[in-house]
Amino acid sequence: MSVAPFVDELILCDSGSTDRTKEIAFSFQKNVPHFQWLDREWNDNFADARNFAASKARYNWILFVDGDEWLDSSAFTNIQRAIGQDKTLCFSLTQRNYTLNQETEMARELTTEVVEELPLPIRNRSEKIFFIENWMERLYRRDSGIAYEGPIHESLLPSVSRLGLSHERLPVILHHFGRLKKDIGDKYFYYLELTRKKLKEQPENPAAWVEICMTLLELKEFDSAFDFAVRATAKFRDQPEIFKVSFQAALRKDQWQIAENWIRHYLSFYPGDAYSMSQLTTALLYQGKFRDVISISQEVLKADPENFVVHVNCATIFFEMKDWKSASRHISTGLRLRPKDKFLNDALSKLPTEFQIR
Numbered sequence: 001m002s003v004a005p006f007v008d009e010l011i012l013c014d015s016g017s018t019d020r021t022k023e024i025a026f027s028f029q030k031n032v033p034h035f036q037w038l039d040r041e042w043n044d045n046f047a048d049a050r051n052f053a054a055s056k057a058r059y060n061w062i063l064f065v066d067g068d069e070w071l072d073s074s075a076f077t078n079i080q081r082a083i084g085q086d087k088t089l090c091f092s093l094t095q096r097n098y099t100l101n102q103e104t105e106m107a108r109e110l111t112t113e114v115v116e117e118l119p120l121p122i123r124n125r126s127e128k129i130f131f132i133e134n135w136m137e138r139l140y141r142r143d144s145g146i147a148y149e150g151p152i153h154e155s156l157l158p159s160v161s162r163l164g165l166s167h168e169r170l171p172v173i174l175h176h177f178g179r180l181k182k183d184i185g186d187k188y189f190y191y192l193e194l195t196r197k198k199l200k201e202q203p204e205n206p207a208a209w210v211e212i213c214m215t216l217l218e219l220k221e222f223d224s225a226f227d228f229a230v231r232a233t234a235k236f237r238d239q240p241e242i243f244k245v246s247f248q249a250a251l252r253k254d255q256w257q258i259a260e261n262w263i264r265h266y267l268s269f270y271p272g273d274a275y276s277m278s279q280l281t282t283a284l285l286y287q288g289k290f291r292d293v294i295s296i297s298q299e300v301l302k303a304d305p306e307n308f309v310v311h312v313n314c315a316t317i318f319f320e321m322k323d324w325k326s327a328s329r330h331i332s333t334g335l336r337l338r339p340k341d342k343f344l345n346d347a348l349s350k351l352p353t354e355f356q357i358r
Contacts, residue, residue, distance in 0.1 A: 075172040089160075138174065229246035
């Protein structure tokens with residue numbers, strides 16, 4: 001329990017666990033000034049569960065950490081600083097999602113230094129572990145009127161916006177291990193059921209469209225994800241997150257020109273965004289627009305020198321151009337990031353011998 005040594009109160013809300021959750025939870029009771037165990041019947045609504053737990057809190061600031069998450073040991077200096085001021089009442093933390101799938105978008109390999117900070121079950125795993133990151137709103141002031149909304153992919157931001165309050169991103173890491181579970185596929189099928197229900201109830205809510213596309217992509221239902229993306233982009237031209245998930249669906253369907261159009265539309269909201277620009281290089285590469293790929297890649301690598309996607313795309317182009325020195329440089333960097341990548345290892349073996357340098 002990564003938070004127990006640092007909090008004034010620990011509230012654990014259980015929605016029907018059948019393992020040793022309760023026994024383990026009560027073992028932390030002696031480590032906190034106040035402890036509450038809550039039993040609540042599950043109603044297919046994540047926001048309701050969070051808001052119920054928050055309603056039982058007695059202190060000013062609420063921090064949510066899920067059962068499959070671990071708060072980084074360095075977090076509390078930043079958290080103490082955040083709750084010591086009155087200007088910002090809601091903060092997002094970085095959720096670092098661990099996975100065994102190195103093909104996942106923007107996955108980076110877990111380093112030895114980070115592993116040492118994690119719980120023993122993770123440190124003792126023999127497989128290579130990768131991670132991706134996203135922001136999650138998990139810290140907020142209890143008496144501010146802020147509450148979670150949405151049965152799935154619940155968020156504090158709608159109520160923050162409606163109340164006219166400020167929100168910031170806090171440099172704090174939540175290590176999330178849920179994607180390492182063997183039954184993760186079952187979880188995504190359950191999420192799909194909830195997202196379909198949410199979309200039916202809230203067809204004008206762009207978040208519902210984003211969530212169903214994201215879930216379909218996780219399930220590798222690329223045809224369905226792309227169909228939803230086509231409908232969503234026509235319906236919500238002013239919603240950048242719609243276009244972000246949609247261009248991912250288009251790339252999975254090899255719809256390169258459509259992906260390019262959707263990425264450029266997203267970039268009209270967030271110019272210079274490294275992730276979307278790296279994906280743009282892929283869409284352009286498969287259309288044969290090599291000069292554009294190289295130009296954009298140079299921009300991306302200034303901001304993100306270890307962008308794996310860009311290094312792969314540049315290696316492909318320079319290989320085709322027989323610029324062996326440049327191809328070798330990008331292949332070597334890519335293999336340093338992902339040593340077992342089959343495409344890059346094959347490309348390396350086909351370079352002239354004098355350029356086969358890792």
